[in-house]
Amino acid sequence: MTAIVDYGVGNLFSLKSSFAAIGAEAVVTNDPEAIAASERIILPGVGAFEDAAKKLRDAGLDRAILGETEKGKPLLGICLGMQMLFEKSYEYGEHAGLGLIQGSVKPMLGVIPAELKIPHIGWNPLIFPKNREKSALYRYIDEGDCVYFVHSYYGADCDDAVTAWAEYGALLTASVERGNVFGTQFHPEKSGSVGLRILKAFTEF
Amino acid sequence: MITKRIIPCLDVRNGRVVKGTNFENLGDVNDPVALASYYSAAGADELVFYDITASAEGRALFTDILKKTAETIFIPLTVGGGINTIDDFDRALKCGADKVSVNSGAIRNPDLICEAAKKYGDQCVVISADVKRVDGRFTVFAKGGRENTGMEAISWIKRCVDNGAGEVVLNSIDSDGVKNGFDLEMLDAVCNAVGVPVIASGGAGKAEDFITLFRTLPKVDAGLAASIFHFGEVNIGELKKLLAANGINVRQVNEER
Numbered sequence: 001m002t003a004i005v006d007y008g009v010g011n012l013f014s015l016k017s018s019f020a021a022i023g024a025e026a027v028v029t030n031d032p033e034a035i036a037a038s039e040r041i042i043l044p045g046v047g048a049f050e051d052a053a054k055k056l057r058d059a060g061l062d063r064a065i066l067g068e069t070e071k072g073k074p075l076l077g078i079c080l081g082m083q084m085l086f087e088k089s090y091e092y093g094e095h096a097g098l099g100l101i102q103g104s105v106k107p108m109l110g111v112i113p114a115e116l117k118i119p120h121i122g123w124n125p126l127i128f129p130k131n132r133e134k135s136a137l138y139r140y141i142d143e144g145d146c147v148y149f150v151h152s153y154y155g156a157d158c159d160d161a162v163t164a165w166a167e168y169g170a171l172l173t174a175s176v177e178r179g180n181v182f183g184t185q186f187h188p189e190k191s192g193s194v195g196l197r198i199l200k201a202f203t204e205f
Numbered sequence: 206m207i208t209k210r211i212i213p214c215l216d217v218r219n220g221r222v223v224k225g226t227n228f229e230n231l232g233d234v235n236d237p238v239a240l241a242s243y244y245s246a247a248g249a250d251e252l253v254f255y256d257i258t259a260s261a262e263g264r265a266l267f268t269d270i271l272k273k274t275a276e277t278i279f280i281p282l283t284v285g286g287g288i289n290t291i292d293d294f295d296r297a298l299k300c301g302a303d304k305v306s307v308n309s310g311a312i313r314n315p316d317l318i319c320e321a322a323k324k325y326g327d328q329c330v331v332i333s334a335d336v337k338r339v340d341g342r343f344t345v346f347a348k349g350g351r352e353n354t355g356m357e358a359i360s361w362i363k364r365c366v367d368n369g370a371g372e373v374v375l376n377s378i379d380s381d382g383v384k385n386g387f388d389l390e391m392l393d394a395v396c397n398a399v400g401v402p403v404i405a406s407g408g409a410g411k412a413e414d415f416i417t418l419f420r421t422l423p424k425v426d427a428g429l430a431a432s433i434f435h436f437g438e439v440n441i442g443e444l445k446k447l448l449a450a451n452g453i454n455v456r457q458v459n460e461e462r
């Protein structure tokens with residue numbers, strides 16, 4: 001059973017449906033006990049970092065997630081959920097994240113060429129780093145497969161944790177990993193069959 | 206490198222897909238959920254569902270179709286038509302839409318874009334503009350192209366983007382249904398005015414029109430069409446192969462694995 005953490009940000013309909021599509025059990029929940037009882041956790045999220053981090057804290061879900069991941073339970077952060085794994089974000093100020101991945105979340109503005117549009121919306125092929133083994137999350141897909149991105153901020157100063165890049169005027173963090181903690185900047189639940197295969201791999205952890 | 210998107214648009218009325226020429230003489234084409242799955246498997250990068258229903262019954266049917274589609278296919282879905290309030294945004298998003306496009310609703314209430322962008326994020330709000338040349342001036346039309354607002358189009362679109370619209374769908378009424386290619390002049394003017402993704406709509410008649418679009422205007426992010434896909438005149442998988450062969454970056458789909 002996968003717990004999809006519902007803390008009032010973003011649309012969980014597609015995520016829930018994609019689990020049904022791959023035949024994996026999932027529950028959408030804001031209950032720390034259900035998170036504790038699950039085999040793995042998905043931390044979704046769209047919107048603003050500060051607001052999302054506050055909602056997660058106010059519901060006591062940050063502690064539940066940290067407690068469970070410390071025990072080795074697999075965690076997958078998606079989009080803003082991935083950004084929340086970082087130590088901090090510089091989206092409209094400076095805000096603390098969960099600190100599970102070293103690095104920070106920074107605006108793309110000024111990092112990518114000025115003629116490129118922000119938000120970065122669309123499908124990009126994944127580029128795997130040469131210096132590390134292919135992530136287990138990608139066991140059913142190949143380098144060059146396209147996934148769907150929608151974001152204006154990106155994970156920075158985290159090269160050691162990067163398992164895939166996306167090229168958008170610069171190499172941007174597409175996914176990170178540290179032990180049992182995973183994060184994708186892209187939306188697997190919106191990335192067609194490639195995305196479903198990534199989620200399937202996660203449900204096998 | 207980001208890929209250029211190919212987006213089929215499904216105009217839905219009373220639970221069925223329809224498409225007319227110059228917005229009139231609508232004819233029933235196909236079942237929306239089946240058509241959406243077919244497009245997704247063929248390599249569509251995104252789908253737009255446009256609700257052209259006027260009645261409450263039709264609206265309920267539309268919501269049902271949207272839900273069924275979002276349960277079946279896993280590519281981005283944009284919903285438009287009849288979006289006038291934040292509640293309309295909410296209803297579409299709860300049924301699995303990723304983006305909501307506003308047209309007449311934003312003309313009636315320009316604050317709608319601000320409110321929606323604040324609540325759901327810029328990426329969620331699409332301004333869809335129906336534009337036609339009137340005495341040589343790009344002019345915004347409302348109510349499915351039936352009502353001349355008198356507003357100059359480029360400044361209107363710019364204002365919507367400043368208010369928080371994260372994407373622009375530019376539908377040229379002059380080209381729509383004519384199948385003589387996209388309205389490059391109009392698109393160029395919009396691309397030069399805004400810094401968010403621009404989706405070209407109206408005028409695609411053959412695969413080559415997409416090559417011309419992306420070659421002439423590299424700033425255009427996506428091409429949208431309806432009838433040429435629905436009637437099988439252009440196959441999305443073949444279109445993407447053709448684009449790739451012409452040096453245009455597109456996502457190739459390999460579903461059999």
